[in-house]
Amino acid sequence: MRFPVVLHTDDGVRYGVTVPDLPGCFSAGDTFDEALDSVAEAIDLHLEGLVEEGSEVPVAGAIAEHRANPEYAAGVWAVVEVDVTRFDGKAEKINITLPRRLLARIDEYARAHGSTRSGFLADAARAAMR
Template sequence: MQHYIAFVHGEPGAYGISFPDFPGCISAGGTVEEAVSQGIEALHLHLEGMVEDGTPVPAPSAVEAIRANPEFAEELDGAVVTLVPVVTPAGKPLRINVSLDEALVAQIDKAAELAGVTRSGFLADAARRALRVA
């Protein structure tokens, strides 16, 4: 799992989040926590798009390098700097064998069907969500 730098700025009721390693990838929320949560989702979607387009995903910048870069001086002013955990999508499926309780598999299959996705897709999405908050 990698961690990318995020800038959170704003005031109560209106917070924004941006990622210096991914210009244009921004989000917002009414609270700092909501902005970070929405930012994680935005960054994940941004990374998925990069992988689908064949665009290389940059390695995370070091906090010290961002702080020393005059290009980010304005964004850093008054911002909270945080690290956001990301599992970079690899774009290549890998078949695995797992053992789950039969009743749980039935519930997963029903939920996947309702969501219009496969069992694998459902489990992958659930794992991504769990890893984003870890």
């Protein structure tokens, strides 16, 4: 999942990072790149804590939604990719029956998007959980 983050600096070198979609999740780094690396780890740890408490992984909003917040006015925006699949729980195999034409359309769509039927269905299931 892609999380928008906002970076702030007082000296143009070291950066503090805030994750607007995860209240209380923040990080810092001695360079811009280090700040992005450290916030990815902070997001992962924050999500782990949420899931352990029984909460769901929040859906990340768009940068445009957060830009209006005056707290982030002087910040630089970036997006950090975090793999949230480990928070979906253990995989469980199920058998389903679908109409042949629907399966053909799923296969066609998946192929056109560089995926497979199972990959497409797994992505669709994860999206439905959010």
